[in-house]
Amino acid sequence: MSIIKARGLKKVFKQAVKDPGLGGAIKHLFTQQYREKYAVEGIDLTIEEGETVAYVGPNGAGKSTTIKMLCGVLVPSGGEILVDGRVPHKQRMENAQHIGAVFGQRTQLWWDIPVRESLTLLRDIYQVPPAAFKKNLDGFTELLGMESFLHLSARKLSLGQRMRADLAAALLHDPKIVYLDEPTIGLDVVVKHRIRDFIKEMNREKGTTMMLTTHDLGDIENLCERLVIIDQGRIIYDGKLQKVKDAFARERTIHTQLSAPIVGAEELFADMPEVAVESSAGDGKEGDSVPSLSIKFDRFRCTASEIVKRVMNHGEVVDFRIDEPSIEEIITRVYEGQLDSAALSEAGKGRE
Numbered sequence: 246m247s248i249i250k251a252r253g254l255k256k257v258f259k260q261a262v263k264d265p266g267l268g269g270a271i272k273h274l275f276t277q278q279y280r281e282k283y284a285v286e287g288i289d290l291t292i293e294e295g296e297t298v299a300y301v302g303p304n305g306a307g308k309s310t311t312i313k314m315l316c317g318v319l320v321p322s323g324g325e326i327l328v329d330g331r332v333p334h335k336q337r338m339e340n341a342q343h344i345g346a347v348f349g350q351r352t353q354l355w356w357d358i359p360v361r362e363s364l365t366l367l368r369d370i371y372q373v374p375p376a377a378f379k380k381n382l383d384g385f386t387e388l389l390g391m392e393s394f395l396h397l398s399a400r401k402l403s404l405g406q407r408m409r410a411d412l413a414a415a416l417l418h419d420p421k422i423v424y425l426d427e428p429t430i431g432l433d434v435v436v437k438h439r440i441r442d443f444i445k446e447m448n449r450e451k452g453t454t455m456m457l458t459t460h461d462l463g464d465i466e467n468l469c470e471r472l473v474i475i476d477q478g479r480i481i482y483d484g485k486l487q488k489v490k491d492a493f494a495r496e497r498t499i500h501t502q503l504s505a506p507i508v509g510a511e512e513l514f515a516d517m518p519e520v521a522v523e524s525s526a527g528d529g530k531e532g533d534s535v536p537s538l539s540i541k542f543d544r545f546r547c548t549a550s551e552i553v554k555r556v557m558n559h560g561e562v563v564d565f566r567i568d569e570p571s572i573e574e575i576i577t578r579v580y581e582g583q584l585d586s587a588a589l590s591e592a593g594k595g596r597e
């Protein structure tokens with residue numbers, strides 16, 4: 246069942262236009278000029294209950310503006326939204342009862358009181374029944390490793406501790422949907438993993454729908470099957486993460502470990518322009534390293550088995566592994582405009 250539906254969603258901001266320098270600032274005092282900035286320009290988005298969706302895009306793409314409209318904080322300039330059957334900006338309070346939000350840069354905890362007290366206050370605000378509160382608090386404390394800092398005020402927490410406490414605060418009332426804006430920003434790997442595990446567990450155990458905006462592509466790979474890419478206020482890709490990889494990650498690299506170096510390895514694929522020997526080791530040129538050969542190829546033009554077969558014809562392959570470009574590399578190419586949007590939207594078709 247669809248839990249979030251947005252049709253033709255738009256948000257226009259009025260931005261002041263000023264000439265540069267002091268003269269410009271003074272002139273602006275008397276003759277104010279504004280231009281319209283479309284932060285979100287006609288978005289259609291449907292999210293099913295229990296999905297975990299990564300909503301990504303370069304800076305200024307319109308991600309936060311979309312989330313704020315879904316939370317009811319901003320009123321759309323056009324289009325329609327329905328979140329769990331409610332129009333968020335018209336039913337703000339009701340909507341808030343059923344959603345949770347974590348904004349990486351801000352906290353919803355009270356700055357000067359212990360985390361445990363903040364969570365108790367949220368229990369009262371959201372009217373969480375005592376038994377459910379206890380179950381969640383105990384469970385979250387364990388999963389997020391919060392025991393050691395529940396007695397501290399938010400002011401005294403490290404960033405990683407604060408993020409964990411904020412997650413607990415956002416999920417305390419068992420919301421159906423949680424918006425996570427940069428939930429792992431600036432955190433060390435241990436805390437990142439803990440937070441990702443927690444998000445996965447909540448999605449699995451409670452079926453919580455998660456919408457995640459992030460610049461950390463590890464979050465996407467670890468948490469989301471579906472990827473929505475927004476650029477300049479428009480969705481340019483909506484589909485499975487794997488599909489983007491399949492469509493755009495043409496290159497593969499085979500790393501082979503050999504029993505002895507192959508003489509003239511660089512020439513092995515001279516007749517195949519789609520294949521390139523990236524590195525060859527163990528031939529005495531790089532000290533006493535293990536003999537190996539790394540070969541890059543275009544997987545749409547030849548197969549891994551062809552490559553390995555040819556290497557095996559010239560030497561003994563002890564072991565091999567195949568690497569594909571990371572989603573980070575692919576998305577960087579999208580952001581840099583190296584992948585055209587028509588091809589992207591074609592790849593996103595047939596999501597269901």
Ligand SMILES: Nc1ncnc2c1ncn2[C@@H]1O[C@H](COP(=O)(O)OP(=O)(O)OP(=O)(O)O)[C@@H](O)[C@H]1O
Pocket residue numbers: 258259260282283284302303304305306307308309310311
């Ligand atoms: N209150 C506002 N007034 C005027 N312009 C705004 C306002 N909020 C956002 N914008 C503009 O709308 C565009 C989209 O902003 P938004 O914050 O949604 O982007 P984002 O994708 O979340 O970016 P980031 O990754 O940097 O957080 C930007 O050009 C921004 O300058």
